Amino acid sequence: MAARPPRPSRVPPAPAQAGRVIAQAPAPAGPADLTGFDLVVGQGESYAGGYSSAQGTSKNAVADPNAKIGGAPDAPISHLSRPASPLRRDWACPWPDEMQDSQVRYAKVTIRVSVTRDGAASKVEVLEAPPGGFAEAARHCAERERYQVAFDVQGRPAAGDTRLINVNFHRG
Secondary structure, rough: OOOOOOOOOOOOOOEEOOOOOOOOOOOOOOOOOOOOEEEEEEOOOOOEEEEEEEEEOOOEOOOOOOOOOEEEEEEEEEEOOOOOOOOOOOOOOOOOOHHHOOOOEEEEEEEEEEOOOOOEEEEEEEEEEOOHHHHHHHHHHHHHOEOOEEEOEEEEEOOOEOOEEEEEEEOO
C-alpha cells in the first residue's frame, strides 16, 4: 500500500532551524563583498533550508511562508487554498422561453464554473439538467454572475473551478 501524503494543516509550521556558521578568512587578494547577503545563524546541527530562523525548530526545509516561531516543528504545509465561489447565493435566472407554456413549475440544473483570476466566468459546464432549455438558461445566468476567486495552497489568487452549483428555477 502506498503511503498517503500528510494532510494539510491550518496550524503554522515552525521555521526551519539555522545552523551554526563556520567562517573562513577572506582570500589575501582582497576583502569579501557581502553587500545584500543575509545569513541566519542559529544553533542547529545544520541549515535545514527554506524559511529559517535562529529560533527555528523544524529539522526539514520549510516551504510555507506562514512559518511562525513557536509553530509546530516539521508540520505539514498549511493549506490556504479554496475553490472559487459565487458572490451571491440566490440567482434570479429567467425561465426558458421554450418552457413558458409548460406545466413545469420547478427545475434544477447542476453546473460547475471555471473562474478567472478577475472573478469572471470563463467556462460553464452543465453536469445535469432537465430538457427544455434549462441548461442554456443556467449557462447564460452563470456567465453574468461575478465570483470570488480561488486561492492556491499559498493563499494567492488563482484561476479555478467552483464546487458544484445547483441553479434552481421556480415559477408560481
